[in-house]
Amino acid sequence: MKQLHPFNVRTGMRFMTPPLREGLEEFQSRLGKGLAGLTVYGMPDTGKSTMMSLLYERITESKKAVVYRTEMASSSTGERQLMRELAGSQQPFPSLTPKEAFVRGAQVRCEQLETPRVIILIDEAQMLTLQHLELLRGVFASLTAAGLAPFAGLFAQPEIARRRWELKHAGDVSLVNRFLGRLHQFRGLRRNEFEEVLSLFDTTRWPADGPTYTQQFGRAFWDRGGRLAQLAHSFAGEFEALSLEWGRSPDDLPVSYLNEAVHTFLAGVSTQAGSTAEINQLVHTAVRTSAAATGFEFMAGVNLRTDFADEAGSLKKPKRERIR
Amino acid sequence: MTGVQWLSSWYEPGESLWSIANKVAFVHATSVSEVLGYLVGARVTAREAYLFPPRHGLSNIRRLLGESDPSAIRGCVHESETVTLAERWRWSMAIKYCPDCLEGFTHKVRFQEIAADRCHLHGRALVTHCPGCGSAIDPFAPAAWTCADCGGQLVVPGENWLHQFKSHSGGLVAKRDERVGVSLTPVWGEDVDQYRLAHVLYEEHAALSAALLSGHLACMDGERLESSKCPDRWLHFRCPVAGSLLFIAHQLGFEGQCLDAAWVPVRPRKTDALKSLIGFLATLPKPSHDSAARSTLRQWLLELLEAATSAAHQGHHKAGWDPHSCLRKEALKQTVYAASIEDAAAFASRFCPSASTTDVPHQEI
Numbered sequence: 278m279k280q281l282h283p284f285n286v287r288t289g290m291r292f293m294t295p296p297l298r299e300g301l302e303e304f305q306s307r308l309g310k311g312l313a314g315l316t317v318y319g320m321p322d323t324g325k326s327t328m329m330s331l332l333y334e335r336i337t338e339s340k341k342a343v344v345y346r347t348e349m350a351s352s353s354t355g356e357r358q359l360m361r362e363l364a365g366s367q368q369p370f371p372s373l374t375p376k377e378a379f380v381r382g383a384q385v386r387c388e389q390l391e392t393p394r395v396i397i398l399i400d401e402a403q404m405l406t407l408q409h410l411e412l413l414r415g416v417f418a419s420l421t422a423a424g425l426a427p428f429a430g431l432f433a434q435p436e437i438a439r440r441r442w443e444l445k446h447a448g449d450v451s452l453v454n455r456f457l458g459r460l461h462q463f464r465g466l467r468r469n470e471f472e473e474v475l476s477l478f479d480t481t482r483w484p485a486d487g488p489t490y491t492q493q494f495g496r497a498f499w500d501r502g503g504r505l506a507q508l509a510h511s512f513a514g515e516f517e518a519l520s521l522e523w524g525r526s527p528d529d530l531p532v533s534y535l536n537e538a539v540h541t542f543l544a545g546v547s548t549q550a551g552s553t554a555e556i557n558q559l560v561h562t563a564v565r566t567s568a569a570a571t572g573f574e575f576m577a578g579v580n581l582r583t584d585f586a587d588e589a590g591s592l593k594k595p596k597r598e599r600i601r
Numbered sequence: 602m603t604g605v606q607w608l609s610s611w612y613e614p615g616e617s618l619w620s621i622a623n624k625v626a627f628v629h630a631t632s633v634s635e636v637l638g639y640l641v642g643a644r645v646t647a648r649e650a651y652l653f654p655p656r657h658g659l660s661n662i663r664r665l666l667g668e669s670d671p672s673a674i675r676g677c678v679h680e681s682e683t684v685t686l687a688e689r690w691r692w693s694m695a696i697k698y699c700p701d702c703l704e705g706f707t708h709k710v711r712f713q714e715i716a717a718d719r720c721h722l723h724g725r726a727l728v729t730h731c732p733g734c735g736s737a738i739d740p741f742a743p744a745a746w747t748c749a750d751c752g753g754q755l756v757v758p759g760e761n762w763l764h765q766f767k768s769h770s771g772g773l774v775a776k777r778d779e780r781v782g783v784s785l786t787p788v789w790g791e792d793v794d795q796y797r798l799a800h801v802l803y804e805e806h807a808a809l810s811a812a813l814l815s816g817h818l819a820c821m822d823g824e825r826l827e828s829s830k831c832p833d834r835w836l837h838f839r840c841p842v843a844g845s846l847l848f849i850a851h852q853l854g855f856e857g858q859c860l861d862a863a864w865v866p867v868r869p870r871k872t873d874a875l876k877s878l879i880g881f882l883a884t885l886p887k888p889s890h891d892s893a894a895r896s897t898l899r900q901w902l903l904e905l906l907e908a909a910t911s912a913a914h915q916g917h918h919k920a921g922w923d924p925h926s927c928l929r930k931e932a933l934k935q936t937v938y939a940a941s942i943e944d945a946a947a948f949a950s951r952f953c954p955s956a957s958t959t960d961v962p963h964q965e966i
Contacts, residue, residue, distance in 0.1 A: 369604050369639050369665075370631035373744070378630035384763055385606040385628055422760070 290490070291327055292477040294532055295470050296463055300328045303461045304430060308396075313417065313455050314429035316402065318437045319463030322533035325432040328463065329398050332430065342394035342428075343386040345379075349404040356412045363397065376412065380419040387425055395420055395427045402431035403440060410444075410452050417455070429456055465529035468517060472509035474532070478539055479504045495543035503546070503556075505539060511557055512538065515564040537567035605629075605639075607666040609673060611766045613707050618651050618662065618677045619696060619740045620708040624766060625666075627745035627758065634741040640665055641678075643741075649811060651740055652692055652713060654678050676710060691715055694804050695737035697727040703756045705769035706746075715891070729797070731755070732775045737800040798879045801894045806855055809902060810846050845905035849898070853878070 291297075300317060307315040319325055329346065336344040347362040354362075360375035361368065364382060372378035383395050397413070399405065405413075413429065420427040431437070441457040466474060478490040492499040512535070517527040542563035546556065606628045612621065622636040629636070637643040640662050643650035654662070659680060663673055679692070697712045699720030711717055712727055719726055731738055733753030742749040746756045756772040758765055765771035849855075854872035878897065885893050 365604065368629070370626075370629045370635045372630040373632070374630045378628070381628045381630065381762075382606045385608060388608060388763060423763075 291331060292474060292481065292532075294324065294466065294474050294477075296465065296532070297324050297328055297331070300325075300461065300463050301331070304328075304332060307459060308394075308428055311426070312459060313427070314431065315459050315461055316431040316433060316437060316441075316457050317461050317463050318403075318433045318435055320465065320529070320531055321434065322531040323463050323465050324532045325463050326400050327532075329400050329430065329432045332396075333398055336396060340390050340392075342392055342396050343383055343390060344396045344398065345383075346398040346400070348400040349402060349409075352404040352406050354404070354409075356408060359409060359412065360416075363399075376416060376419075380416060380423070383420060383425065384423050393424060393426045395425050396430060397427065398430045398432070400432045402433040403436040405431070405440070407444065407447075407449070407452075410456055414452060414455060431456060465526075465531045466535060467528040467530075468513040471513045471516075471535070472506050474535065475509050475512065475539070476504075476506035479506050491543065494540065495546050498543065498546040501551070505542075508542075508556070508560060511560045512564065515561055519564060519568055534567055537570055538563045541566050541570075605666055607668075608766070609668060609670070611706075612674050612677075613705070613769055615676050615709045615711065616674075617708045617710040617713070618654070620706070621662075621666070621674065621677055622651070623708075623745040624706060627762070632741075632743045633745060634743070637741065648694055648741065648807070652679050652694070652710070678710065694740070694807065695729065695800060696740050697729045698738075698755070699723055699725050699727055700774045701725055703746075704772045704774050706756065706758070706766055706772050707769055735796060737796065795879055798882055798890060798894055799875060801891050802853060802875070802878065802898055803855060805895045805898045806846070806849060806853070809899070813842055814846060841906055845902055848905060849901060 304315055304317075317325055317328065326348075333344055333346045336342050345363045345365065347359070349359075357375045360379050361372070364372075364375065364379045368378075387393060387395060397416075417427045417429070437457065438460070441453055441460075444457065445453045480489060482489050483493075487493075489499075491503075491505050495503070516530050516534070516538075520527040520530070538560075542559055545559045545563065605625060607621075607625055611624055618637070618641065619633070622633050622640060625640075626633045626636045634643075637651050641650040641654040641658050650658070659674070659678060660671075662677070663671070666674070668674060691714055693713050693715050696708065697717070698708050699712065699722070701723040702708060702712075702720060709721075711721065717727060729738070730736060731748035731751060731753060732755070733748060734751035736748065736750040738755070739749035743752070746758075747754055754775055756774045758772060761771070852872065852874035854875055878894075882890055882893055882897070
């Protein structure tokens with residue numbers, strides 16, 4: 278398989294940002310308590326999928342649990358197809374009953390690793406329908422009956438909160454309790470975390486004795502002694518202004534927006550900027566450009582608490598007129 | 602990683618590939634045919650691969666099962682590099698099992714020897730028919746440990762199947778359904794098992810087809826077409842090998858599938874030729890039924906081959922055929938019996954020089 282260079286935010290570069298660290302700690306905590314699952318939700322591009330990939334890799338590597346993962350393509354995905362996708366694309370045979378095949382396969386893999394723990398990770402879980410969740414409940418029941426300890430990690434957009442509310446009011450409380458009972462909001466970056474995250478661009482090297490990200494993409498800036506961490510205040514200020522302008526919280530910035538802005542900034546600073554004023558202007562331009570490129574403006578005005586999640590029971594729809 | 606779920610502890614020495622395939626099929630909830638196809642390339646048109654895998658077949662099976670030990674699963678197949686026809690005829694394609702062994706989800710390779718009639722471990726008589734419907738047990742079943750004919754389960758795993766596979770015990774083996782047995786009362790005499798004889802003939806034909814037809818598959822379609830147009834002109838087949846085997850298949854009701862080295866899961870039709878052949882065999886002493894059935898079929902083929910070859914030589918003399926190459930019956934017999942499958946295929950090609958030599962089933966496997 279072609280190796281993708283990790284020094285590219287689009288192809289797998291991962292920094293241990295504070296929200297990611299919190300998410301992993303929460304997952305570890307829920308897993309340790311013997312609960313059946315955890316639902317991680319958050320705005321697009323905050324790093325939920327990154328967290329899922331990281332979990333999959335770490336758990337697979339540790340061999341302390343059997344882990345499966347899939348990404349929901351759409352809510353019309355058939356139950357058999359979901360089971361097949363969970364079982365993995367390397368399945369050599371078409372199974373007549375994919376659910377049974379999945380459960381038996383999990384039993385065998387647990388036997389191989391000598392562990393009872395089975396972890397199922399599903400991305401874009403807001404597309405899971407009632408039928409999907411009931412299927413998962415059946416799978417969990419079979420795995421539990423076989424003496425295994427299944428755990429579901431669902432990663433979803435904020436709409437999952439609405440699904441949770443619908444299920445609860447449809448009377449299927451056990452489904453809610455099992456899969457959607459524990460929510461963890463994957464937050465964005467806070468202003469005071471910018472320096473920590475930007476310093477990761479300055480210090481992370483690839484390969485181990487190779488250049489840093491800043492050095493790789495902003496050679497001239499780096500050679501002049503420039504470091505992104507020194508610009509944390511400028512970046513934070515620009516994002517704060519932009520967030521307020523679009524009616525968003527300045528302490529909930531999706532990580533991908535910052536990544537995009539950094540990439541844009543480094544591309545520009547290598548060729549032209551030198552003075553402080555020029556650099557600040559470049560930061561301003563990079564932040565604005567990345568906002569347009571990553572869809573920041575389209576999510577403007579959307580508030581997780583008021584538009585999607587509704588713990589009080591009054592369902593509200595996203596305010597589309599504000600989005601326009 | 603190949604994706605096949607398999608544990609080394611499930612294997613018992615001497616266990617057959619069919620047995621392994623059933624366990625894998627059970628875990629993956631798929632058909633045994635799929636698994637055998639994946640592991641050794643066995644198909645409905647090349648069934649023998651489950652007993653006689655291609656060269657390096659065993660190491661390939663180990664790789665696919667994720668076995669790193671080079672001595673793992675040794676003995677699950679016939680390991681000779683070259684299988685002679687005489688050797689091939691010692692083995693049965695249809696499954697024979699010991700109920701006690703099957704209780705531990707095990708089936709041994711040596712049960713498939715035609716001479717074997719008892720389990721060497723438990724001393725029990727081997728079961729050669731489905732307890733539910735009485736038909737021969739096709740190894741290519743749609744699900745693990747089932748009869749391809751009626752779908753009945755030969756052995757049922759319990760909830761703790763994982764433990765049962767490891768401990769080689771605990772399966773619930775199906776017992777013979779006596780009501781079905783009554784309906785299978787032989788027509789031609791109390792001592793004659795018509796299904797068994799039909800199946801022996803069937804297998805024999807498949808074995809001959811597999812060995813002799815390798816270079817003649819291209820001839821098959823043309824011969825089928827010719828025979829459908831004018832079935833009485835069988836002596837004028839353009840390819841004596843394909844024509845003779847096709848003629849026998851038609852006469853016995855095996856259709857053309859045997860000619861592709863297939864062992865179809867359905868019972869052969871009760872044709873007049875089949876009835877009269879079994880009727881003839883019923884007059885012989887019971888212990889010699891099987892061998893007599895095989896000998897009769899071979900004899901029939903040799904006669905047909907010789908007659909068809911002579912006719913073909915006459916018709917194609919001007920096209921360069923050598924009339925002196927027409928072998929006598931004894932020579933034919935000697936060659937077919939003693940040669941390896943590859944040699945037999947080359948031998949058979951002499952009867953039809955136009956036959957393709959590239960599409961060889963045994964090399965494909």
